[in-house]
Amino acid sequence: MSTSPTLPLAFDEARKSGGFLSSLLSSDFPRSRILTFILLTILVVLAATPFLFSGSQPLSTAAKICVFIVLVASYDLLLGYTGIVSFAHTMFFGIGGYGIAIALERLGATWSSVAIGLLAALCLSALLAVAIGLLSLRVRAIFFSMITLAVASAMAVLASQLSGITGGEDGLSFQLPFELRPAFKLFSEPVMGVAVNGRLIAYYLLFFVALIMFLLLLRIVNSPFGRVLQAIRENEFRAEALGYRVVAYRTMASVISALIATVAGALIALWLRYNGPDTTLSFSIMIDILLMVVIGGMGTMYGAVIGATLFVLAQSYLQVLMDAASKALAGVPLLPNLVHPDRWLLWLGALFIISVYAFPGGIVGRLRQARQ
């Protein structure tokens, strides 16, 4: 008779026995009360944004947060869980955006165009991720990073040069399928004071796709595959000595991450009804993603939620806050100038330096550590 009945062996044993929530979160709970509270608040506020705030800016900010949570979480799979530093993540984000933009602009504003555009973008991203992975994941980390940087730069130049297809520097504006346009009304009467139009439907499409993508990523990192990635990150030779083909696993992680970034790109294009080099392909977005992963906490997934939310909120509202502070301090010498809205980037930078110093393991790492 086995004397080890309390020692479940399969990776998903706890998930099977832990009920719906455990299954939904792949047994990867936040493991900190404060973190749970913050995550729940973000979830509830994002879900209720159209009913809590009026005007288009809060809704746009919430939509951007949803997209960046997916984008940053997919990058965390690469950086935090696999230890791969890639600078080509925005390339896949851009491919998703351009897939939707080109398909809707060329084939007409229908759902089948959305499907074709997304499918084509996913195929291209998968091909590129496999090619980059197989050709360059064998080399040392720094060279891999340089290769991804070169490929991403080439893709950005290509998108600008092929103006007949991509709209060049101006990008592409396009019509959405009728059900996602502001003119479409699902109900004739407002619900809780909010008109249920195409814009609202587009927001909830983003919200639910983002939620599903995040839960999917959580499932992936907590699967046997995810554990192998973590083992590879910690010591690839040990993982090889156990019989795991490191390049194959790394390539697979790159492909999954690229596909999810592509979906995020498609979502942002659908929301903005526009796609251009600055919206999805820019290197500054890559830097933002890196910052969001580091600030939130690498290798935690939940860090992507915190990092993306904080960063997008700071980008959207820091200027407003500083304007208010500057006016409030009008009589005080020096201070109004110091917090003048024009200096928002300086303060944003200072905030990030402070947060990296204060939370070397990211906010999630710090909160979990505090609990222990």
Added chain:
Amino acid sequence: MAEPLLQLSGVHTHIGPYHILHGVDFSIPASQLTVLLGRNGAGKTTTLRTIMGLWQASSGMIRFDGRDITKTSTPDIARAGIGYVPESMAIFTDLTVRENIVLAARSGPVEPARLDWMLGLFPALKRFWNLPAGNLSGGQKQMLAIARAIAEPRRLLLIDEPTKGLAPVMVRSMIEAFKALKASGETILLVEQNFYAASALGDNVIVMDDGRIVHSGAMREMVEDKTLQQRLLGLSLDAHQ
């Protein structure tokens, strides 16, 4: 005479500009524990890493179970049934003890009977089952590294200095665990500097110096021959006890 499970013939290994192994020849018989002895820098770890394909042999041949594995990749060597326990507590510290074990059982879930047997060898692991392996003590980490190597049946275990840096009490429990492993019929190539531990366990002994095999024979003969010990290792068994 039965063919040995592992055979190295004239193996040379270079690491960058350095010529580390100079024509290493030895064979490992099945179901026996062979100890590889030698001073620091003699080439013991390089030998194990070369067998595992972590460093490619520049010439010579390595045969495992009659098959040439000299140019085989590390994952394929592991899949062929060779388990490797590197020195310095080579576990995955971010994963739990359970996850370390499950990760090692590549071909499927660990059988309950095997798990019982493993935890019988290393009972301390049971207490820390769901804790990060990084929290374990040095000895427990070493136990986990060995448990990981035997999480599924292996044809051959390569174990690099399992007692290095361990407290005497931990060395004794490690010796008991190896005795049990030996009794279960495992074939083991054990790199060890502690001659007391080596002599308590080994059926055969191979001594290396400067990347060459300088002695190979039965452990019993070496234990009984103090002059041989003095000549090959520079000290006798008595000094180690």
